[in-house]
Amino acid sequence: MNIVEPISLIGRSESLKKIRKKINRIAKYDATVLITGETGVGKEIVAKRIHHLSNRKDNNFVPINVGAIPDNLLESELFGYEKGAFTGATQRKVGKLEIADNGSFFMDEIGELPHHLQVKLLRAIQNQTFQRLGSVETIQVDVRFIASTNRDLEEMIKKKRFREDLYFRINVISIKIPPLRERKEDIPVLVRYFFKNKMGYLPKIDKEVFIYLKSFNWYGNVRELINNLTRISIFLENEKHVKLSNVKPYVKTADLKNPGKKNDEKFWGQPYKKAVKSFKKKYIISMLKKNNWIQTKTANEMGIQPSYLSRLISKYNIKRE
Numbered sequence: 001m002n003i004v005e006p007i008s009l010i011g012r013s014e015s016l017k018k019i020r021k022k023i024n025r026i027a028k029y030d031a032t033v034l035i036t037g038e039t040g041v042g043k044e045i046v047a048k049r050i051h052h053l054s055n056r057k058d059n060n061f062v063p064i065n066v067g068a069i070p071d072n073l074l075e076s077e078l079f080g081y082e083k084g085a086f087t088g089a090t091q092r093k094v095g096k097l098e099i100a101d102n103g104s105f106f107m108d109e110i111g112e113l114p115h116h117l118q119v120k121l122l123r124a125i126q127n128q129t130f131q132r133l134g135s136v137e138t139i140q141v142d143v144r145f146i147a148s149t150n151r152d153l154e155e156m157i158k159k160k161r162f163r164e165d166l167y168f169r170i171n172v173i174s175i176k177i178p179p180l181r182e183r184k185e186d187i188p189v190l191v192r193y194f195f196k197n198k199m200g201y202l203p204k205i206d207k208e209v210f211i212y213l214k215s216f217n218w219y220g221n222v223r224e225l226i227n228n229l230t231r232i233s234i235f236l237e238n239e240k241h242v243k244l245s246n247v248k249p250y251v252k253t254a255d256l257k258n259p260g261k262k263n264d265e266k267f268w269g270q271p272y273k274k275a276v277k278s279f280k281k282k283y284i285i286s287m288l289k290k291n292n293w294i295q296t297k298t299a300n301e302m303g304i305q306p307s308y309l310s311r312l313i314s315k316y317n318i319k320r321e
Helices: 014-026 043-052 071-079 115-127 153-158 164-170 184-199 207-214 221-236 244-250 272-290 295-302 306-315
Strands: 033-036 061-065 104-108 144-149 173-176
Touching: 014 043, 014 173, 033 043, 043 061, 043 104, 043 144, 071 115, 115 164, 153 164, 184 207, 184 221, 207 244, 221 244, 272 295, 272 306, 295 306
Parallel strands: 033 144, 033 173, 061 104, 104 144
Antiparallel strands: none
16 A cells, blocks of 8 residues: 555645645546645645546546656657657657546646747647647647646746746646645644554554654655654554654654754844755755765655756755765
8 A cells, every 4th residue: 555645635734624625626627737835745646636536537647757857858758759750769659648638647846847848838738739759740639737846936937937828827726735844733643644554553652752743844744754654663563552762763854943943043034035045955965965975865765856856956056075
């Protein structure tokens, strides 16, 4: 059982209740949906939930992570190509969009989509048609588009990095998933749900465990929490009583807030954007150090693609110390 999928939508916070209600309301309509939120909050899980509650549920749900695919390969992954379209194209390839016909097409991290492909995607959404690379034949599809991003697309529009017309086209219905640190009342519910499903029974969990886990900000969100709970459950084995002493040794997080607030204070008094940039850089460096500067391992623990981590390292000019 993939515990990540159901757990991302588990919680008693008002914000999560509203999201679940909104998903149930919009699923039956074919309007495009834009899901926003930080890495690890469960954007793809929300997209899958929309699909499985829709009239398209018996057809394909096709995801593509835009940030994980090199720019020179992305167009052919999206739209496919004909034999001979370019060197190495020895046979026809069907693209992800065509595979999604009559189903749902989920574009994860759409903010990473290169500008030259934004026009082609816009046409595909508007007309439900596209052409494979190396072909003049127009292919008709019937697809529901769902997109997600952890980027500020409106800010990207101002900087001419994202097309405004594409933004309006994908943002017919918006769902914003708040980070776990803004809904910490969900943590005890998540923990109980995890242990009951992972271990096959619900052990007694001391309240000190919940207090301790709620003391973190969980910048990797639900994914980071699950990774930690998985590690804890491995060492618990068949323990019927979960105590703080069982948990503390196995919690690993780059959250700088715990055990004190001194690490957060350095950001006070800074302009918002500068503070966020400073934190992101320090967070990435701390995760790289923790994983001995192995980017693949670091990206996996952060819950992002290695290619995206590489771009962040370049963006923040991070050098190995």
